[in-house]
Amino acid sequence: MTPSDLAAITLCVEDPDRVITTPQIVERLSRDFYWYSPILKKLLDDKVAEAVIQPISVDEVQRVLACCYAREIPVTARGAGTGNYGQAIPLHGGVVLDLARMDTLESITEDGVAIAGPGVRLGVIENAARATGWELRCYPSTIVKASIGGFLGGGSGGIGSVAHGGLRDLGTVRAIEVVTMEAVPRVILHEGEAVHEILHAWGTNGIITRVWLALTPAVEWAQCAIAFPTFEEAFTFSEKIATEPAWTKRLVTTFEWPIPSCFAPILRITREGKSLVFFMIAAAQLEALEHAARTAGGEVTLAAPYTGLRTIPLLSDYTWNHTTLWAIKQDPAYTYLQCGFSPTEARSQFAQLRERFGQEILFHLEFMKTGKGIVIPGSIPLVRFTTEERLNEMIDFCRSIGVSVANPHSNHVEGGGRYREDNIQLMAKHKYDQRGLLNPGKMITFQPQDETHPQEVV
Numbered sequence: 098m099t100p101s102d103l104a105a106i107t108l109c110v111e112d113p114d115r116v117i118t119t120p121q122i123v124e125r126l127s128r129d130f131y132w133y134s135p136i137l138k139k140l141l142d143d144k145v146a147e148a149v150i151q152p153i154s155v156d157e158v159q160r161v162l163a164c165c166y167a168r169e170i171p172v173t174a175r176g177a178g179t180g181n182y183g184q185a186i187p188l189h190g191g192v193v194l195d196l197a198r199m200d201t202l203e204s205i206t207e208d209g210v211a212i213a214g215p216g217v218r219l220g221v222i223e224n225a226a227r228a229t230g231w232e233l234r235c236y237p238s239t240i241v242k243a244s245i246g247g248f249l250g251g252g253s254g255g256i257g258s259v260a261h262g263g264l265r266d267l268g269t270v271r272a273i274e275v276v277t278m279e280a281v282p283r284v285i286l287h288e289g290e291a292v293h294e295i296l297h298a299w300g301t302n303g304i305i306t307r308v309w310l311a312l313t314p315a316v317e318w319a320q321c322a323i324a325f326p327t328f329e330e331a332f333t334f335s336e337k338i339a340t341e342p343a344w345t346k347r348l349v350t351t352f353e354w355p356i357p358s359c360f361a362p363i364l365r366i367t368r369e370g371k372s373l374v375f376f377m378i379a380a381a382q383l384e385a386l387e388h389a390a391r392t393a394g395g396e397v398t399l400a401a402p403y404t405g406l407r408t409i410p411l412l413s414d415y416t417w418n419h420t421t422l423w424a425i426k427q428d429p430a431y432t433y434l435q436c437g438f439s440p441t442e443a444r445s446q447f448a449q450l451r452e453r454f455g456q457e458i459l460f461h462l463e464f465m466k467t468g469k470g471i472v473i474p475g476s477i478p479l480v481r482f483t484t485e486e487r488l489n490e491m492i493d494f495c496r497s498i499g500v501s502v503a504n505p506h507s508n509h510v511e512g513g514g515r516y517r518e519d520n521i522q523l524m525a526k527h528k529y530d531q532r533g534l535l536n537p538g539k540m541i542t543f544q545p546q547d548e549t550h551p552q553e554v555v
């Protein structure tokens with residue numbers, strides 16, 4: 098980027114203070130949680146933008162994109178930078194478009210839809226929703242920091258997914274407004290099925306500027322932790338609660354020992370050598386859950402009301418990809434995979450993996466509903482990393498025994514497991530970013546086309 102490029106971009110925003118070139122800040126805002134993966138760490142450590150722009154309106158986004166288009170400057174969108182796969186790391190310099198300041202929560206409609214700017218934090222939506230009798234259908238364990246734009250751009254699901262599926266399921270994302278990367282950037286509304294053009298496209302085919310997110314009626318929740326002597330018993334009990342529709346739940350997480358030994362602040366609710374299950378369960382069902390757990394041979398180590406995101410301890414802080422974080426804190430040799438076990442063959446799959454890889458893989462399950470309405474043992478197992486070859490061997494073996502893997506050690510949309518087989522994210526890129534300037538290098542099937550014949554590709 099030349100000084101003249103920077104001067105031109107600076108004219109696109111009303112306040113020049115929202116154009117940042119201080120190297121330390123630019124570097125910080127060029128990073129996400131890519132270092133969870135030893136492979137991505139090596140690959141991305143030196144990648145950095147040349148400037149960060151912080152727009153506050155759709156107008157400013159349009160002006161910045163028009164300017165970057167004319168000067169062929171790459172633009173990488175950023176929410177809160179909590180993504181795990183280097184999604185928000187610019188591979189080719191240019192501009193990081195930091196959308197954190199477009200953080201207006203416009204409304205929660207009477208029929209339970211949150212209308213929000215891309216920079217609104219998910220925790221803000223959850224709190225506002227609960228104040229009016231609604232709550233998020235699903236959210237990542239990074240809810241307090243993560244933005245709605247980043248969740249749609251790079252996330253998949255989380256707490257709540259056991260009941261409501263992932264972000265892309267069951268019409269949760271009602272509509273998305275995006276700005277295109279063209280000579281004259283357009284503002285385009287995607288509704289219904291068309292949202293899948295943009296969902297989980299890592300900001301490669303449009304900048305999300307407004308979101309309509311369906312909520313669900315709020316439930317009074319409780320938290321519960323139960324220790325079981327064996328992983329088999331913990332799995333059997335958690336599977337039962339997760340799959341039986343009579344239980345109203347928001348979180349069902351199962352950890353085999355020694356994973357709970359990494360949870361330093363809550364060791365008092367763990368038991369040496371035992372597997373642990375965490376639940377968010379309807380408060381009205383807490384007693385029944387405790388009773389069922391004891392009958393199944395479990396020890397209830399915590400049963401307490403959930404009073405919102407400030408509840409202490411907040412069990413969700415140890416689930417989903419927070420589990421990996423606690424493990425890495427204790428031993429940097431840990432990394433992870435993202436797997437889907439079979440709802441009918443999981444026991445045999447666990448056994449085969451244990452036999453082949455021993456304690457190199459440790460089971461951490463997150464039950465989740467699929468788009469077809471089946472609850473499956475999703476999993477973010479911990480892996481003791483030795484070499485890339487060994488990790489790939491594990492991935493190949495998983496796939497060979499019917500365990501699906503969304504590879505978190507890959508830095509492109511197609512590799513991460515949420516890429517659509519119908520290629521609609523790619524087709525949208527051809528429509529909205531023909532020069533390939535949005536987060537370049539992250540959608541590897543994209544090849545820029547002759548701009549004079551765009552219709553051939555659409």
Ligand SMILES: Cc1cc2nc3c(=O)[nH]c(=O)nc-3n(C[C@H](O)[C@H](O)[C@H](O)COP(=O)(O)OP(=O)(O)OC[C@H]3O[C@@H](n4cnc5c(N)ncnc54)[C@H](O)[C@@H]3O)c2cc1C
Nearest residue numbers: 176177178179180237244246247250251252253300305417
């Ligand atoms: C400890 C930990 C736990 C996690 N747990 C979960 C989990 O439970 N479930 C889950 O799904 N994820 C999880 N994640 C990943 C991540 O936190 C979530 O996906 C989160 O929603 C990302 O939001 P963000 O604002 O940080 O996005 P960012 O990291 O800033 O961006 C994510 C992607 O979206 C793109 N993007 C951002 N804003 C826009 C925009 N306005 N328009 C277009 N593209 C945009 C970026 O370019 C990037 O490709 C976890 C990560 C960590 C570190």
